[in-house]
Each structure stands twice: as C-alpha cells, then as structure tokens.
Amino acid sequence: MGIALMTTTLNFAADRFPAGSAAFPHRHLLGVTGLQNYELLYILDQAETWIAMNRSAAAKHDDRLSGLTIINAFFENSTRTLLSFEIAGKRLGADVVNMHAAQSSVKKGETLIDTAMTLNAMRADAIVIRHASSGAVQLISDKVDCPVLNAGDGAHEHPTQALLDALTIQRRKGRIEGLTITICGDVLHSRVARSNIMCLKTLGAQLRIVAPPALTPAGIENFGVTVFHDFDAALPGSDVIMMLRLQNERMQGDFIPSPREYYHLYGLDERRLALAKPDALIMHPGPMNRGIEIASSVADHYERSAIREQVEMGVAVRMACLDILTRKARGVEGWS
Amino acid sequence: MTALTIHNAKLLLPGQAAPISETIIIDKGQIAAIGNAAPSTPAPTPNDTTETIDAGGLLVAPGIIDLGVFATDKPAFRFGGITRAALMPDQSPVHDDPATIRFAALKGKPDFWVHPLAAATRDLDGRHMAEIALMKDAGAKGVATGRDWISDSGIMLRIMQYCAALGLPVFVHSEDSGIRGTAVATAGATATLLGLSAAPAITEAAAIARDLLLAEESGAHVHFRQVTTARGLELIRQAKQNGLKITCGITPAHLFLSDNAVSDFRTFAKISPPLRNEDDRQACLAAIADGTLDVIMSGHDPRGPEEKRLPFGEALPGMAGAETLLALSLNLVRDGLISTGRLFELLAANPAKILNINAGVIETGREADLIFVDTGSPWQVDSGKMTAMAGNTPFDKLPVQGRVVKMMKGGKVIS
Numbered sequence: 088m089g090i091a092l093m094t095t096t097l098n099f100a101a102d103r104f105p106a107g108s109a110a111f112p113h114r115h116l117l118g119v120t121g122l123q124n125y126e127l128l129y130i131l132d133q134a135e136t137w138i139a140m141n142r143s144a145a146a147k148h149d150d151r152l153s154g155l156t157i158i159n160a161f162f163e164n165s166t167r168t169l170l171s172f173e174i175a176g177k178r179l180g181a182d183v184v185n186m187h188a189a190q191s192s193v194k195k196g197e198t199l200i201d202t203a204m205t206l207n208a209m210r211a212d213a214i215v216i217r218h219a220s221s222g223a224v225q226l227i228s229d230k231v232d233c234p235v236l237n238a239g240d241g242a243h244e245h246p247t248q249a250l251l252d253a254l255t256i257q258r259r260k261g262r263i264e265g266l267t268i269t270i271c272g273d274v275l276h277s278r279v280a281r282s283n284i285m286c287l288k289t290l291g292a293q294l295r296i297v298a299p300p301a302l303t304p305a306g307i308e309n310f311g312v313t314v315f316h317d318f319d320a321a322l323p324g325s326d327v328i329m330m331l332r333l334q335n336e337r338m339q340g341d342f343i344p345s346p347r348e349y350y351h352l353y354g355l356d357e358r359r360l361a362l363a364k365p366d367a368l369i370m371h372p373g374p375m376n377r378g379i380e381i382a383s384s385v386a387d388h389y390e391r392s393a394i395r396e397q398v399e400m401g402v403a404v405r406m407a408c409l410d411i412l413t414r415k416a417r418g419v420e421g422w423s
Numbered sequence: 424m425t426a427l428t429i430h431n432a433k434l435l436l437p438g439q440a441a442p443i444s445e446t447i448i449i450d451k452g453q454i455a456a457i458g459n460a461a462p463s464t465p466a467p468t469p470n471d472t473t474e475t476i477d478a479g480g481l482l483v484a485p486g487i488i489d490l491g492v493f494a495t496d497k498p499a500f501r502f503g504g505i506t507r508a509a510l511m512p513d514q515s516p517v518h519d520d521p522a523t524i525r526f527a528a529l530k531g532k533p534d535f536w537v538h539p540l541a542a543a544t545r546d547l548d549g550r551h552m553a554e555i556a557l558m559k560d561a562g563a564k565g566v567a568t569g570r571d572w573i574s575d576s577g578i579m580l581r582i583m584q585y586c587a588a589l590g591l592p593v594f595v596h597s598e599d600s601g602i603r604g605t606a607v608a609t610a611g612a613t614a615t616l617l618g619l620s621a622a623p624a625i626t627e628a629a630a631i632a633r634d635l636l637l638a639e640e641s642g643a644h645v646h647f648r649q650v651t652t653a654r655g656l657e658l659i660r661q662a663k664q665n666g667l668k669i670t671c672g673i674t675p676a677h678l679f680l681s682d683n684a685v686s687d688f689r690t691f692a693k694i695s696p697p698l699r700n701e702d703d704r705q706a707c708l709a710a711i712a713d714g715t716l717d718v719i720m721s722g723h724d725p726r727g728p729e730e731k732r733l734p735f736g737e738a739l740p741g742m743a744g745a746e747t748l749l750a751l752s753l754n755l756v757r758d759g760l761i762s763t764g765r766l767f768e769l770l771a772a773n774p775a776k777i778l779n780i781n782a783g784v785i786e787t788g789r790e791a792d793l794i795f796v797d798t799g800s801p802w803q804v805d806s807g808k809m810t811a812m813a814g815n816t817p818f819d820k821l822p823v824q825g826r827v828v829k830m831m832k833g834g835k836v837i838s
Binding site: 120198199200218220221222223225226240241242243244278281304305306307309310 | 611615620687688734
C-alpha cells in the first residue's frame with residue numbers, strides 16, 4: 088500500500104445496539120439485507136481489530152477458534168474468496184477444510200439437502216458456502232446445526248464482499264454516510280451489487296447504478312438507488328466508483344454485442360475517471376477483465392485504486408465474521 | 424336401476440345466482456327431474472324402488488370439472504369435489520398417441536372421469552404435429568401445447584387450422600419463450616431482491632397477442648389455459664368483444680397471491696406462469712367479476728420434495744391445488760365479487776362447455792355429477808396432511824371455509 092491508511096474508524100458501533108442483546112444476534116450470515124446499521128458497523132469494527140495482526144511481520148496467529156472445524160463448501164469455482172476464508176479461519180486457529188463441488192458427490196447426483204446433512208453429520212462448527220443458485224445457502228442453513236456464512240449464492244447476496252467494500256471505503260474516506268457511490272456494470276447478474284446496495288444504503292450512502300438497460304434489474308429503484316444508463320452522466324460528484332465484473336458469456340451477443348463495444352460505453356478509463364471527484368476511489372471486486380470494464384492505468388492507479396486493499400480487508404472481515412458467529416458456541420460471555 | 428331422490432337440498436340451478444330449495448330425482452345415472460318441473464318421462468314416485476337422500480340443507484352443486492391438471496390424483500379430487508378433470512398431455516410418456524389417450528381416459532372410471540387432452544406436437548417438441556384426429560377418436564376432448572408455448576408460429580397456425588376442422592379446442596400456454604428465457608419469476612422488486620432470473624409480465628401478453636391473431640385466422644376455439652396479467656386480460660377482453668371464439672382460465676394462486684409469496688425462496692410458490700405483482704392480481708380479480716375469465720381450475724401438479732426441496736431456480740414449478748380449489752374460490756363469493764351461481768359457471772359449466780361434455784350443470788338429462796358442499800365449514804390448509812400425492816401448496820397453514828361432504832358421480836355416491 089502506497090499511502091497512509093487510517094487506523095481507526097470514525098463510526099463507533101459498540102454502543103449502538105439495543106441494551107440487553109448481543110451486538111450481532113443472528114445465527115447465520117446469509118446476506119446483508121435486513122441487517123441493522125449498528126450490526127454492520129459492529130462487524131466492521133471487529134474487522135478493524137484484525138488488520139494490524141494481519142500486517143505484522145511476526146506470527147499472524149490467534150487461537151480463539153482453536154479446535155473448531157470450519158468447512159468451506161464451494162459448489163461454484165472460486166479462488167480469492169475461498170483462499171480468503173481459508174486464511175481467515177487459519178489465522179484464528181481453526182481447522183479449515185475445503186470441499187470443491189468438482190470433487191464431491193454433487194457430481195454423482197446427491198441433492199443439496201443430502202450434502203448439507205452430510206456436512207452437518209461431520210460436526211462442523213461453521214460452514215462457509217458458495218453456490219451458483221440464489222437461495223441455496225439459505226436452504227442449507229435450515230438443515231444444519233452450526234452457523235452458515237454465505238460466500239455468494241447466485242445473483243442473490245455476497246455479504247462478506249459488501250462488508251469488505253464498506254470497510255475499505257470507511258478507512259479510505261473516513262466515513263460512508265453521505266458519500267456518493269457509483270456502481271457500474273452487470274448489475275442484473277451481480278450478487279456483489281445487490282449486497283453492496285443494501286449494505287451501503289443502510290450505512291447512509293447515496294447509490295448510483297450504471298448498467299445497460301438489459302443488465303439493469305427490474306424494480307432496482309425501489310431500493311433507493313438512482314439508475315443511469317449513461318456512465319458519463321453518473322460520474323460527476325462520485326466519491327467512489329465500483330466496477331463490476333462482466334462475465335465472458337454475457338458479451339457474445341446475448342446481452343452485449345462485443346467486449347469492445349461494452350468498453351466503449353461502460354469501461355472506466357482515464358477520461359471517465361476525470362469526470363468523478365478528484366479524489367474518487369476506484370474499486371473492483373475482482374477478478375478484473377482489464378481492457379473490458381477497466382483500463383489498466385485506472386486499475387493500478389497509485390493513489391486512488393483500492394482494489395488490492397479490498398482483498399486485504401476481505402481477510403479481516405471474514406475473521407471478524409467467523410469470530411462473531413462462533414461466539415455463542417464457544418461460550419463467550421454475553422453471547423449466549 | 425332404482426331411482427334416487429335427493430330432498431332438502433339447496434340446488435344450484437343454471438341461470439340462478441343463488442341456490443334454491445328443491446328436490447332432485449336421479450335415474451340411470453342422469454338427472455331425471457328437478458323439483459316440481461314436469462319431467463319428460465313419468466316421474467318415479469317415492470315407492471319401494473326409490474332411494475332417498477336427505478341433503479340436510481346443504482348446497483348441492485354440479486361436480487367440479489377441473490380444466491387442465493397434470494396428474495390423476497383421485498384422493499385429492501375426491502376431497503376437492505372434482506368429478507372430472509381434463510388431463511394435460513405432459514405425462515411420462517407424453518400423451519401424443521391414441522393408445523396413451525385411450526388408457527388415460529379409462530384410468531379414473533367409474534367414480535372419476537379423466538378427459539385427456541392430446542399433445543399438439545409429438546413429444547411436445549413444438550415442431551412436429553401429433554396425430555390429433557386419431558387421438559380425438561381415442562377420446563381426446565381437446566389439444567394442448569403443454570407447459571410451454573409453441574414458438575414456431577407456422578406450426579401453431581397449422582395446428583389451430585387442423586383443430587378448427589376437427590372441432591377440438593386448443594389449450595395454449597401463454598408465455599413468449601424468447602422473452603421468458605430462463606426466468607423463474609416475474610421481473611420486479613421481489614425477484615431483484617432475491618436475485619432470481621426474471622422476465623417482465625408482458626411475456627404473457629406477447630404470447631397472447633400472437634395466438635389471438637392465429638385464432639382469428641384459423642377460426643379455432645382457443646382456450647388460454649392461464650391468463651394472469653392486466654395486459655393479457657385486456658387483449659382477451661378486446662378479442663371477445665370482437666367476437667372471437669376464445670376462452671381463458673386462471674388458478675386460485677394468481678387470484679390470491681402476488682409475487683412476494685416467493686420471498687424467502689419458497690419453492691411451493693414457484694408456479695408457471697410465475698406469480699405476478701399486486702396490480703396484475705387485482706386485474707385478475709376484476710376479470711373474474713366482469714366475465715373476462717371463463718374458468719377457475721386447480722392446475723393440480725403434485726410435486727414431491729425431490730422436485731421442490733431445491734434451490735428456487737432448480738425446483739420444478741407447480742402446485743397441488745385440487746383440494747383447495749373450491750374452498751379458496753368460495754372466497755370470491757364471500758368477498759362479494761361474484762355469486763355462487765357464477766362461481767359454478769367458472770368451476771363446472773364453462774369447463775363442460777369447452778370440453779363439449781354432458782355435465783357441469785344441474786338440469787334434466789345431464790350426468791348426475793353432484794357435490795354436497797358445507798360452504799361454512801372451516802378447516803386449515805396443511806401441506807403435511809393433504810390427501811394429494813404431494814403437499815406442495817403455497818397456501819400452507821391458511822384457514823379456509825367450505826368443504827365437500829358428499830360427492831356423486833353418475834348418480835352414485837363416491838366414498
């Protein structure tokens with residue numbers, strides 16, 4: 088990281104939750120929809136506490152989850168999210184095992200519920216799930232005894248991504264409330280966009296959505312966002328520009344005529360970046376399609392790109408989530 | 424055969440909005456005489472060859488004719504007061520040849536009659552016409568496109584022309600397959616929030632618009648199995664005013680639920696066409712009241728957990744509706760939207776007319792398919808306790824009123 092980072096947050100959540108309850112009373116983390124702002128801020132606050140340890144050159148280890156088993160059940164391919172959850176679990180001392188759909192009995196026709204029951208019978212203490220179908224993670228969470236963390240389900244939610252994005256914005260900008268955040272790309276198929284809209288709206292940001300009409304979900308304006316189809320019109324006044332990944336299979340003529348045409352209309356290059364606020368932050372959930380949704384010079388912008396920092400915050404946020412959700416089972420005082 | 428007299432009944436007679444207290448006499452499985460009306464044959468007088476049933480003041484209505492079910496589910500039909508059903512061709516194997524049609528037509532007899540609908544295309548592929556005339560001779564009462572719309576307009580026109588010549592109604596599904604794509608929900612805030620693949624409501628009107636043109640061109644009787652949107656109903660209304668020979672139907676799901684019923688990924692509320700938004704639901708209720716809709720049916724499609732306990736996008740569409748059809752439809756009467764008489768036009772008389780069968784109304788010479796209904800009897804829908812092959816109802820735990828206490832098919836009481 089090239090620039091000085093803030094080490095404390097301006098929002099302090101610990102005293103904001105109702106008296107007499109735990110700061111995060113939910114059993115699972117299935118999405119950010121429905122979470123209160125103090126619950127989101129509490130997770131961000133807890134994540135902050137892990138950043139220094141993660142950065143230290145000394146041993147990055149805490150043993151609070153020692154002896155607990157965490158299963159990362161990934162029914163859809165992933166590199167960074169899986170790795171991030173695995174590192175998060177291991178840094179907290181847990182025994183982390185990964186299950187890939189490609190190697191599992193899912194290919195042999197076992198139903199999702201049966202797979203869930205199997206994982207449950209192995210007495211996992213937390214299960215992290217990614218699945219290509221919206222709602223699949225919730226379906227599994229109804230059938231298991233331990234906390235379930237959604238690592239992305241279809242086009243529904245990706246809560247830890249939204250939390251890590253919020254943490255990144257909060258640290259870079261000092262606040263979220265009142266910022267104008269522009270999300271551009273394939274919003275229709277994006278769980279990242281949905282979770283970010285819900286999370287950042289709850290935390291008080293102004294949201295702008297930029298997408299071609301065919302990739303704009305119906306009724307999205309009901310969630311308090313302003314919809315644009317012209318990227319140039321959406322950029323002035325933006326504090327944060329969040330680019331979304333465009334899946335290759337969507338730009339072969341079904342939704343988008345060609346990658347170069349998409350870049351022409353919705354790619355973030357230096358000219359467009361100049362339309363936003365001079366200190367606008369550049370974000371991308373990765374993996375990036377350089378030259379299709381974002382120019383390399385923008386993605387690698389020394390001062391304004393937060394893309395690598397997002398990855399870093401991902402580990403801290405996931406550590407916080409694993410810690411919080413296992414507190415009840417670990418008998419942490421006040422979390423019964 | 425002995426004659427049967429039912430007295431102390433509140434009979435629902437054609438043309439009457441409300442039931443009237445009358446006596447009904449049944450002979451040789453048919454309605455022989457009603458009340459004091461002079462019968463064409465000498466009325467059997469109460470003597471030792473005549474049985475008598477005291478209806479106990481219950482509503483006696485024509486047995487429900489369920490226009491388009493996906494399974495022959497006799498216990499569920501018995502519970503729901505359904506004496507006949509038109510069976511969709513979407514079976515395994517597909518009902519696309521005379522042998523399967525003949526077999527299906529015999530399946531429920533004698534206490535329940537199945538009127539099979541012939542597949543319009545071979546294996547329901549939407550491309551090659553099936554042997555419609557042979558299936559008609561085997562007992563098919565209509566032709567259906569199945570769960571899907573036929574996207575090839577040329578084939579669809581030729582099927583309609585063929586059926587017009589044969590005098591068979593064509594049952595069509597109304598969702599433009601190109602616009603629908605992989606959608607499992609109606610586009611709107613609910614689908615967006617859940618991240619479900621969705622198509623706009625005009626998917627339906629786009630399909631109806633084309634099929635109305637083809638109906639006009641061919642002169643066929645087209646029955647739009649389910650019309651569920653304001654735009655679709657408006658097109659039907661216009662076409663009826665222009666004198667087109669068309670009819671349309673709906674299920675209670677689209678009358679009483681809107682798309683927010685799929686919140687929480689409830690796969691029991693995944694049906695085809697998908698649930699619509701509240702404005703469309705209100706338009707459907709208005710179309711029931713103004714006569715645009717001709718039929719209410721169950722769309723009975725029992726699905727077990729292996730087809731429903733899946734992520735929403737992977738679960739199969741359909742609901743078990745036979746048991747709840749009457750009780751839910753009675754809400755329309757209680758809410759003052761329609762009369763009891765109109766309700767049974769929707770449930771029995773109109774379906775009989777479309778299928779061209781001698782049932783569906785209580786008048787002399789018709790088949791004595793009767794149901795005795797306690798319209799006030801309260802019960803609770805419970806997906807775990809249903810008599811159907813599966814309990815996939817979106818109305819689980821809903822308190823309802825109205826129960827069939829006795830059912831007669833062809834003058835015989837069905838236990």
